[in-house]
Amino acid sequence: MNATLETPAEAVDRARAAAARVTDPEMPMLTLVDLGVLRDVTIEDGHVVTTITPTYSGCPAMATMRDDLQRELADAGFPDAEVRVSLSPAWSSDWITEEGRAALSGAGISPPGQAPARQGPVALTLMPTRRAIVCTLCGSDNVTLSSEFGPTACKAMYQCRDCLEPFEHVKEI
Structure with missing residues (x-):
């Protein structure tokens, strides 16, 4: 579908689907959605804005997650997408989805x-x-x-x- 003809809601859905393909570089069996790190996907001033939260303060994987997310969004037709990092509320391991927990177990973790x-x-x-x-x-x-x-x-x-x-x-x- 031509991105110029889609509604903002359709663009958010497409961007969310792209963001959902990004995996954690340290635990690649988990997507950012499975891990609970992907907090939000919105449209602001005509461009996609995603919000992610680090699992730990100073998590070395955050830069890679951000870069991978930016690249996946650009590949999906959102070259001007913005990735924001939110520290509040702090991430909790309770945010890992049931699918994520099953993927961890399946990988022996x-x-x-x-x-x-x-x-x-x-x-x-x-x-x-x-x-x-x-x-x-x-x-x-x-x-x-x-x-x-x-x-x-x-x-x-x-x-x-x-x-x-x-x-x-x-x-x-």
């Missing part, structure tokens, strides 16, 4: 549980975070934390005590 409810300052603790998770390979809950720091800031490393396989877990935030 333990999806996050419910994010902790917080009010006020975050308490500092030096003890490992307790999580109710199961091995992504055998389903056992007999797992141990190997490292709170996984291959990316948003993941921790666990090992199953039954099948001995290591696996990643997306942290709850």
Whole structure:
């Protein structure tokens, strides 16, 4: 369809479909929609504006997400699209869709549980975070934390005590 003949609502739908094809560079089984990072797609002053929220402050993948989103929108016929980054409200792992959680599990990565409810300052603790998770390979809950720091800031490393396989877990935030 010729972009000049489409309504603003049709343009938003087309831009949203393009944005939904962009994947997380650190977890490519997830789209920005699955991850809950894509917050909004609108038309402002005749051009597309998308809003994304980082999963973590200083997330190194944000620049790539923004660039990939800009490129996908340009390829879809929106060369002047703008990508905005919104820090408020802060992203929560609760924003990961059910499809995203299933994709993580299918890739052998333990999806996050419910994010902790917080009010006020975050308490500092030096003890490992307790999580109710199961091995992504055998389903056992007999797992141990190997490292709170996984291959990316948003993941921790666990090992199953039954099948001995290591696996990643997306942290709850």
